[in-house]
Amino acid sequence: MNRNLIALFSLLLFVCCGALLAQEVGAVLWSDTFEDDDLAAHFEVGWFYYGESDGLVGAVVEQRESQLYLKQGSFTVIGAVLAGTNGVPALEIDENGDPTEKTKEDLLANDFSKPNQEVTFQVNFKNLTTSWFLASTRMIQDDDHIDSDPTESPSYLVYISPLEKNVGLAKVPEVEYAMLDPNGYQWLANMAQYPFELDVNYWVKWYLYESVYKVKVWEGDLSDEPDAWLIEAEDPEPRVTGNYTYFALLNPNPDGTDEIFIDNVTLREVTGGSAVTDRPNLPLTFALEQNYPNPFNPSTEISYCLDKAAEVSLEVYDQTGRLVQQLVQSRQDAGHYRVLWNGRDRAGVMQPSGIYYARLSADGLAKSVKMVLMK
Numbered sequence: 001m002n003r004n005l006i007a008l009f010s011l012l013l014f015v016c017c018g019a020l021l022a023q024e025v026g027a028v029l030w031s032d033t034f035e036d037d038d039l040a041a042h043f044e045v046g047w048f049y050y051g052e053s054d055g056l057v058g059a060v061v062e063q064r065e066s067q068l069y070l071k072q073g074s075f076t077v078i079g080a081v082l083a084g085t086n087g088v089p090a091l092e093i094d095e096n097g098d099p100t101e102k103t104k105e106d107l108l109a110n111d112f113s114k115p116n117q118e119v120t121f122q123v124n125f126k127n128l129t130t131s132w133f134l135a136s137t138r139m140i141q142d143d144d145h146i147d148s149d150p151t152e153s154p155s156y157l158v159y160i161s162p163l164e165k166n167v168g169l170a171k172v173p174e175v176e177y178a179m180l181d182p183n184g185y186q187w188l189a190n191m192a193q194y195p196f197e198l199d200v201n202y203w204v205k206w207y208l209y210e211s212v213y214k215v216k217v218w219e220g221d222l223s224d225e226p227d228a229w230l231i232e233a234e235d236p237e238p239r240v241t242g243n244y245t246y247f248a249l250l251n252p253n254p255d256g257t258d259e260i261f262i263d264n265v266t267l268r269e270v271t272g273g274s275a276v277t278d279r280p281n282l283p284l285t286f287a288l289e290q291n292y293p294n295p296f297n298p299s300t301e302i303s304y305c306l307d308k309a310a311e312v313s314l315e316v317y318d319q320t321g322r323l324v325q326q327l328v329q330s331r332q333d334a335g336h337y338r339v340l341w342n343g344r345d346r347a348g349v350m351q352p353s354g355i356y357y358a359r360l361s362a363d364g365l366a367k368s369v370k371m372v373l374m375k
Contacts, residue, residue: 003245005158006098010226023209023272025118030087031266034063041068041083045265046091046103048081048147056080057256067124067261072131072251079131079256082150084139087112087267105141107146113243116270120205120222124261125162125198128311129257133160136172137208138242148244155242158206158215158236159185162196165348169213169233180250188213189233190328192340195348201263209270211238217360222264228301232338258281284308284334288367291341295374296345298350302327302358302369309333310363316341316371317357324351327358343373 032045041047041063049061059073059081069171072079088107094099099107106112115138123133136157139148154174159182160167170185178184198203203222207214207229214229245267251261289303306312314328324345328337341358344350353375359368 023116023270025207026269026271029114029117029267029269030085030089030112031264032068033084033264034066034068034345036063039063042091042093043083044089046088046099047085049082050075050080050150056082065263067263068247069259069261070247070249071259072117072249072256074254075180076177077254079251079253079258080180080248082246082248083262084136084148084150086105086141086148086243086245104146113245113267114269115240115242116209118205118207118268118270119245119266120203121247121265122201122203122261122263123160124201124263125196127257127259128162128198128258128259129251129258130163130183130253131249131256133162133260134158134179134248134250135160135204135206135245136248137206137245138239139244139246140174140242143245148242148246148247150179150246152245153179153242154239155179155246156208156213156359157185158204160196160204160217162198165193165196166191166193167215167217167230168192169215169231171235171239179248188235189231190330190339191346192231193342193344194230195342195344207270210240211235219240226299228299229338230340234335236333284336286362286365286367288358288369291358291371295372296343297373297375299340300343300371301338301340303336303338304360304367305333305336306332306362308363313359313361314339315361316357317359318351319355319357324356332362341371 036044049080051055055076056073056371060071061083072081092103094100134157136155139153139155155172157170166270168191169188172178204217211234214232216230218226273372284305284307287305291300291302312328312332316325318324327339353373356371357368
C-alpha cells in the first residue's frame with residue numbers, strides 16, 4: 001500500500017467516524033527513576049503506600065536496585081500491595097512519620113499532576129501466582145489532603161492479568177472497595193491480548209484526555225514503542241478530575257506474596273481542543289476498514305464504525321473457515337473502534353503466514369476484509 005493510499009485510507013476513516021481535534025503532550029510534570037538512596041521512596045517523588053495501620057499486613061514497598069519494589073501482604077480477604085503519588089517532590093515527614101504542614105500544602109496545591117495525562121512506566125512481573133496488576137489514575141484526593149484512598153476513590157485504570165495475558169481499560173465507580181473487585185468495573189473496551197512473560201521488563205503507556213483513553217504495551221527499549229495503540233476507548237460520561245496515580249498488585253489469595261518492580265515513571269500533561277465537544281458533526285456508518293498494516297508481521301490494527309448500539313462480533317478466520325480468534329463479543333455503542341490482532345489464536349499460538357479474514361457482525365449486518373500475515 002503506497003503513501004497516497006494510506007493517506008486516503010486515513011481521510012476516509014475520519015469521514016466515517018469523526019476525528020478528534022489534535023492534542024499536544026506537554027512537558028514532564030513529574031518523573032521518578034528511583035535512583036536516590038531513600039529506601040522508603042518518600043523523596044524525589046513522594047510515594048504513599050498502605051501498611052499495617054491501614055489493615056494491610058506484611059506488604060513491602062521500597063526502593064531496590066534503582067526500582068520500586070512491591071510485595072503483597074494480606075488485606076481483608078485478598079492479597080494486596082498499593083503505592084501511589086500525585087508527584088509531589090521532596091516529601092517531608094515529621095517525627096511521627098506523618099507529612100509535614102509544608103507537604104500538606106503542596107499536596108493541596110495539586111500542581112504536580114493533571115487529569116489529562118500521558119504516562120509511561122516499566123513493570124516487571126517478577127513473581128506471580130494468580131494476581132492482576134492495576135495502574136489506576138484520576139484518583140480523588142482525601143478530605144485530609146494527604147493522599148488518595150484507593151479503597152474509596154473513583155478512578156480510571158489499566159488492568160493487566162499477566163498470566164491470562166489480558167489487558168483492559170476500565171472506570172471504577174465511587175463505591176467502597178470497588179478498585180479491589182474487577183466485577184464492579186465499568187469496562188471501557190474489550191480485553192486485548194499481549195504475550196506477557198514473568199521476570200521481563202515491559203513498557204506501558206497510557207493516554208487519557210477527557211473522554212479518550214488509550215494504552216499500549218511493548219518489550220525492549222523506550223525507543224521500540226509501537227505506533228499502534230493496543231486498546232482505544234471512549235467514556236460516554238467522562239469524569240475529568242483527580243490527580244493521584246496508584247500502582248497495585250491484587251491477589252484473590254489473602255496469603256499471596258507476589259512481587260513486581262516499577263521503574264522509569266513519567267507523567268506529562270495533555271492539552272488541546274476538547275475531545276468531548278470539539279468534533280465534527282459527521283454521521284456514523286456501519287463500516288469495517290481494511291486492516292493496517294497489510295501485509296503485517298506480527299500484529300495489525302482493525303478499525304470499524306457502528307452507526308448505532310448493537311451486539312458486536314469481530315472474529316478472525318483462516319482460509320479453511322476455522323475460527324482463529326474472537327476479538328470482540330459484546331454490546332457496543334455507536335462510534336469508532338480499533339482493535340489490535342497480534343497474529344495469535346485463542347490458545348495464544350502464533351499463526352503461520354497466510355491469508356486470514358476479519359469478519360464484523362452487528363445488528364444483522366456483516367462485513368469482511370482479507371488480511372495477509374507475512375513472516
